[in-house]
Amino acid sequence: MTDTEEETLERDLKCFFREAFEDIAQYATDPPDVQPLVDYFVNDGFMQPKLTEWKGYKMYGIGFNIDTIKWVYENWTPWKDDVIVASFQKTGTTWARYIVRQLYFRHDEKLMAMTKNMAMPTIYLETGLPVKFELLEKLPWKKRVLVTHVPTPLLNLEKIKSAGAKIICTIRNPKDLMVSWYHMTLKFPMNPKATKYFEMYPKDWNQFFDSCFAGKQLFGNKEGEWYMEHLLSWYPHRNDSNVLFVVYEDLIQYQEREIKRIADFLGVAVSDQDVSNITEETSFASLKEKSNASEKLVNFFRKGKVGDWKNYFTVAQSEKMDALVKEKLADTDIKFIYEL
Template sequence: MSNMEANATKQMVEKSLGGSFKDLLPYVTDPPDVKLLVEYFVDAIMNPKETEWKGHKMYGQGFNADTIKWVYENWTPWKDDVIVASFPKTGTTWARHIVRHLYYRNDENVMAMTKTMTMPTIYLETGIPSKFELLEKLPWKKRVIATHVPTQLLDLEKIKSAGAKIIYTIRNPKDQMVSWYHMTNSFPPNPHAKRQMEMYPKDWNSFFESSIAGKQLLGNKEGEWYMENLLSWYPHRNDENVLFVYFEDLIKDSAKEIKRIADFLGVSVTPEDVSCIADATSFVSMKQQSGSGEQMVNFYRKGKVGDWKNHFTVAQSERMDVLVKEKLAGTDIQFTYEL
C-alpha cells in the first residue's frame, strides 16, 4: 500500500468512526470533548496494539482490554439497561435493534439518536473510558449496550444488582465463522497491521485454521475461540436477568422470539407491535438503515442459515463437528445448521 492509499484509508476511518461520536453531540446539553476518542480509534485501527487483562487478549479494531478492566472496576449500569452479549456475528446487532425498538419505539428522539450506534460507542470494551461520559449524558433512561467478552471479564453480580439485563445470542459456529470471515476480509487495508492479516487471512482455509486455533484475539485467551465464550455464559443461562436467544430461532419465527424478548424485558406489546418490530428489524430493513461504519466493513451480507455449505469442505465440516462435540460435552446446546 502506498502512502497515498494509507492516508486515504486513515481519512475514511476518521470520517466514519468520528461521525459515530460527533453525530451524538447534538443530543447532549453539555457535550464532552470527543477528540481524544476519535484519535484513539483512528490510531487503534491504523496502528493496532495488543492489550491484555486476566490473560485475555484484544488486538485491533479499537477493542481494548484496559477499557474492559476499567468497566469491571468502575462502571455501573443503570436499572433496565440491556447488555447484548455475544461472540461476533452471532446475532448481536439483530438483538440490539429488537431491544431498541421495544424500548424506544414511542420516543422519536431516542430512536433517531440510536439508529446507527454501533461498535465505537456501545461496546463495553471499545475505545477509552472517557467514552462513558458521553453515554451517561445522552437523553436515554434505558440503554442498549453490547459486548463480545466472556463472563470472566464482566462483574455479573454488579450488573444483576443494578437491575440490568443480559441477552446472550447464539448462532451455529459454521455460519458464524463464514460471516466473520467475510466481514474481516472487508476491513480497510492496513500495511501496519501485519498481525491482523495473520489473524484474519484472506484465504478461507487459512482463516478456518486461525479461527479454531484461537489466534483471533477478541477478548479470549490465546487458543480459545467461540466455544469458550459460549461455555463461559452457559452456567448463567437460567439466571433471572439473563436470556439466551438463538439466531436460527429468530430466523424461523421472529415474532415468537420478539415476544419472548419483550416478556423478558417486561415490555407490553400487542401482536401488531410485534409485527411492526419484526418488519423494522428484518435483515433488509437493517441493511437499508446501516451506518457508514457498517457499510465500510460489509456488515450486512446474507443473514441466512446454511451459507456455510458454500465454504466448508467436507473435512472442515466434520472437523468442526468433532471439536464442537468435545467442547460442549455435558451441555444441552444444540446448533441448527440448516433450515
C-alpha cells in the same frame, strides 16, 4: 500501500470516527471532547493496531481495548433496565440490539433518531476509551441498549445484576458464524502494513479457518480459545433471572415468537400488532436496507441465512468443527442448527 494511500486511509478513518461520535454528542448535555476517542480508534484500532491483555485475555486492534473492559469491570455501574447484548461476534448481536431498540424507543422519535447510528465505536463496552462512558451518561435516555463480545470472566456480573440491568445472550451455529466473520474481517479498513492483523485474519478461506479454529484471533479471548470457551463461560448463567438466551436460527424461523419472548423478558407490554410491526422493522431485509454508515462499511448484513457454510467448508473442515463441538459442549444441552 504508498504513503499517499496510507494518508488517505488515515484521513478517511478520522472523518468516519469523528462523524460517528459527533453524531451522538449532539444529543448530549455538555459532552466530553470526543477527539481522544477518534484518535484511539484511528491509531490504536486501525493504523497501528495495539495489543492489550488482562487476566490472560487479549484484544488486538479494530478499536477493541482490554484496558477499557477492565475499567468497566472495576468502575462502571449500569443503570436499571439497561440491556447488554452479550454475544460472540456474528451470532445475531446487531439483530437482537435492534429488536430491543424498537421495544424500548419505538414511541420516542428523538431516541429512535439518536440510536439509529449507534454501533461498535459508541456502545460496545470494550471499545475505545473510558471517556466514552461519560458521553453515554449524558445522553437523554433513561435506559440503554449496549453490547459486548467478551466472556463472563471480563464482566462484573454481580454488579450488573444488582443494578437491575439485563443481559441477552445470542447463540448461532459455529459454521455460519465463522463464514460471516470471515467476510466481515475482509471489509475492515485496516492498514495493509499491519502484518499481525493479516496473519490473524488471512484473506484465504482455508487459512482463515485454521487461524480462527486454533484461537489465534485475539478478540477478547485467551490464545488457543474460541467460540466454544465463550459459550461455556455464559452457559452456567442461562437460568439467571436477568439473562435470556436467544438462538439466531430461531429468530430466522420464529421471529414474532422470539420478539415476544424478548419483550416479556424486558417487561415491555406489546400487542400482536406491535410485534408484527417490530418484526417488519427488524427483518433482515429491512435492517440491510436501513443500515447505517458503520454497518455498510463492513457489510454487516450480508446474507442472514442458515447453511451458507456449505459453500465454504470442506468435508474435512465440517467434520473437524463437529468433533470440536462434541468435545467442548458434551456436558451442555446446546444443540446447534446447521440447516433449515
